Amino acid sequence: MKTLYLMRHAKSSWSFDDLTDKERPLNDRGRDDAPAMGQALAKRQIQLDLLVTSPAVRALSTAALVARELDYPPERVEVVEPIYEATVPDLLAVVRQLPDPADSVLLVGHNPTITEFANVLSPSSIPDMPTAAIVCLKFSCARWTEIDRANAEYYFYDHPKNQ
Numbered sequence: 586m587k588t589l590y591l592m593r594h595a596k597s598s599w600s601f602d603d604l605t606d607k608e609r610p611l612n613d614r615g616r617d618d619a620p621a622m623g624q625a626l627a628k629r630q631i632q633l634d635l636l637v638t639s640p641a642v643r644a645l646s647t648a649a650l651v652a653r654e655l656d657y658p659p660e661r662v663e664v665v666e667p668i669y670e671a672t673v674p675d676l677l678a679v680v681r682q683l684p685d686p687a688d689s690v691l692l693v694g695h696n697p698t699i700t701e702f703a704n705v706l707s708p709s710s711i712p713d714m715p716t717a718a719i720v721c722l723k724f725s726c727a728r729w730t731e732i733d734r735a736n737a738e739y740y741f742y743d744h745p746k747n748q
Contacts, residue, residue, distance in 0.1 A: 623654025
């Protein structure tokens with residue numbers, strides 16, 4: 586069984602005209618929502634084997650804040666360059682290359698791709714994911730290369746306004 590948590594990064598700031606898109610930080614709401622969603626995962630007793638994130642500052646910051654709430658070691662957060670500006674096939678390639686010993690993985694990425702990817706894999710329709718939203722899918726397989734909608738089970742969808 587493989588469990589995949591797909592998370593859209595928390596709300597970012599548009600206040601810095603001199604920063605590139607990749608450099609944009611979280612805004613105040615994002616700095617509140619990311620740990621709140623980490624706490625929501627902790628209440629569900631989620632234990633991650635691996636946390637992977639886009640290298641964008643807003644995604645990396647989201648991952649770090651969620652990791653802290655889950656007591657996941659920050660030095661084990663893996664930055665995966667292809668997640669930034671990924672297409673759905675790019676994200677599928679990233680997930681299918683995950684190490685098989687990792688059964689529970691959180692991937693922090695960007696919209697619209699993260700929502701599109703969730704809908705490609707989920708047997709249930711996923712609404713457009715607001716910032717810091719999380720979808721959990723479970724797959725009846727032993728290897729990440731085998732994940733597919735055909736062996737997927739929609740487990741939950743959560744977002745900051747639920748907290």
